[in-house]
Amino acid sequence: ALNILLPVTLSSFICLFLCSSIEGPYVGSWKGPTASAEDVYDPKPQAPETELPTEEIQPTTVETYDRLGKLPAATHILDSILNNYDYKLRPGIGERPTVVTVELSVNTLGPISILDMEYTIDITFYQTWYDERLRYNGSFESFVLNGNLVSLLWVPDTFFRNSKRTQEHSITMPNQMVRIYKDGKVLYTIRMTIDAGCSLHMVKFPMDSHSCPLSFSSFSYPVSDIIYKWDNFTLEINENNSWKLFQFDFTGVSNSTETIATLAGDFMVMTLFFNVSRRFGFVAFQNYVPSSVTTMISWISFWLKKDSAPARTSLGITSVLTMTTLGTFSRKNFPRVSYITALDFYIAICFVFCFCALMEFAVLNFLTYNRTHPRGSPKLRHPRIHVRAPTPPRIPDPESFVCDIEDSEEEEEEESDEEDEGPSCPARQAVRPSRASSPGGCCRWCRRYCCMVPGCDGSSWQQGRLFIHVYRLDNYSRVIFPVTFFFFNVLYWLVCLNL
Known part of the structure; x- marks a missing residue:
């Protein structure tokens, strides 16, 4: 009898131990989930499979269906609306036009x-319609x-009519999205x-x-x-982003x-x-300031002596070449347009001023040395005719005239302050007559209204004419050039800023 009861007792003890070991984990696993887990799809790692009674597995199946029930429902809705959907046909085909509402960011x-x-723009394009x-x-x-x-x-x-290049972003996924609403609205x-x-x-560049x-x-x-239409014209401008307008203001x-x-038919175009305007500061420091300063530098030659031909010529040529470089740099x-801009006109006028400053010295040098000898050279006066006797009288040869030599250093001030009568040597006057005796062409027209001192002193026909002293062209230029340039700038900026 003892041999029979001992195995029964051991088997009962093992059965009770196994039942307690299975029941413990089962009860603890159902106390973990909370109410928020029903709204979020977050599957947990599953425990190893164990043999459980049928009545114990049923609660787990019900709980899993409640947690993941929205996913099959969403899949069912999408499948039901996309199975019989033909993406090749627009909504309302054959009945009415499709109205597409547009918005930009x-x-x-x-x-x-x-x-x-051309210009570059990065946008987020929104289109809304009903299907x-x-x-x-x-x-x-x-x-x-x-x-x-999206292809479903x-x-x-929609395409952009004036686009040259278009890039659709695809990092890390294609940057496009479709949102479907219950009433058939599609974004x-x-x-x-x-x-x-x-x-x-x-x-009007650079005031454009x-x-x-x-x-x-x-x-x-x-x-x-x-049919396209604006969403009450709501345009989102993200000015806080890194805009790259540089020379322009939005x-x-x-x-x-x-x-x-x-x-192909009539199309609605949106x-x-x-609107942008150019910033003036960059162009002013790159073009206007150098052009104006170069023009003013060319006026320095008016304060240099007439005898300083190398200095005045070098200064004038340098100013002209600098203006040519500035015009090319601008x-x-x-773009190679067929019209001139406001900046081109300003640089052209500055070039003319520099060129006129160079020509002023050329005219002064020509008129001065055409009438008198260069400074520091001997001046010929009081001609004396040497006639040998007893040869018969004959017409004296102008080239054989001999004039007295006098130093001209003492009379430098007289030539610049008083009205000089030009070369006083009669021989020189006979060989090279003054311009008063042979005017022609443009000089004839000029002499009708002005008189070039000193060649026109004491004549009665000069009444009411403008007297211009040949040797004082530098004095005139020191006033005329700056005043003219000043009035040009006033007129230029008044016109450009008010247009």
């Missing part, structure tokens, strides 16, 4: 290339589909960078302002199929809507205009 604007006449085929019933307000599923839906074939969002053309009118357009429309659907934005006729990064 500008991430970055610029830079603006003057040479290529009755996507309506559904359920507890979900909307579904979000990423870029990989119909989207407008399509895409981010892109566009290099768009912008016709720059540079007549421009409106760079961004035009878009449907590529294949005419106005009878697709002044505002405007829009327009028009319908254009093509061979256009945004980004056109280096400039």
Whole structure:
């Protein structure tokens, strides 16, 4: 009897031990989940499989269905609306046009290339329309589909008409998204960078302002199929971002809507205009200041002596060449337009001033040394005719005239302050008659209104004419050039800033 009871007792003890070891983990595993776990899909690692009674497995199955019930429901809704959906056909085909509401968000604007006449813009493009085929019933307000599923839906074939290059961002996934609402509303969002053309009118450069357009429309659907409209013209401008306008300031934005006729039909075109104005500081220090300073430097020759021909000539030629270099430099990064700009006109006038300063010395040198000998050279006066006797009288040879030599250093001041009568040697006057005796061409016209001192003293016909002293051209230039340049600048800036 003892041998029979001992195995029964051991088997009962082992059975009780095994039941207690299985029941412990089972009870503890159901105390972990909370109420928030029903809303978030977050599966936990599963315990090793154990043989449990049927009545103990049933609660686990019910709990898992409650936690993951929304995922099968969302899958069922998407499958039901996409199974019979034809993405090749637009909504409302054959009944009414599809209305697409457009909105823009500008991430970055610029830079603006003057040479290529284009600008770069980074935007997030929003398009909204209604598609009755996507309506559904359920507890979900909307579904979000990423870029990989956009091809399953119909989207407008919008393209940018004045774009030269367009880049769609795809890091780390394609930057596009579709949101579907319960009532069939669809929101399509895409981010892109566009290099768009912008016709720059540079007549008022550098006081110019421009409106760079961004035009878009449907590529294949005419106005009878697709109608675009603004969402109350809400344009988000993120000026806090790193805009790259550099030489320009953003002044505002405007829009327009028009319908254009093509061979494929009438299309609705929407256009945004980004208004910018040029910053004047950069161009002023690069062009206006050097041009003005170079023009003023050319006036230094008016304070140099007439005898300093190398210095005055070098200064004048250097000023002209500098203005030529500045004119070329201003056109280096400039489009090859067929008209002149405000800056070109200013540099051209400065070039004329520098050239006139060089020509003033040439005229002064010609008039001075055409009438008298150079300074420091002997001056010929009191001619004496030597006639040999007893030869018969004959007409004296002008070349045989001999004049007395006098040093001209004592009379330098008299020539500059008093009205000199030119060369007093009669022989020189006979060989080279003065201009008063043989005026012609332009000089004849000038002599009708002005008189060139000293060649016109004591004549009665000079009454009421303007007297110009030949040897005082430098004195006249010291006043005429700065005053003329000053009035030119006043008139130039008044006209340019008020246009």
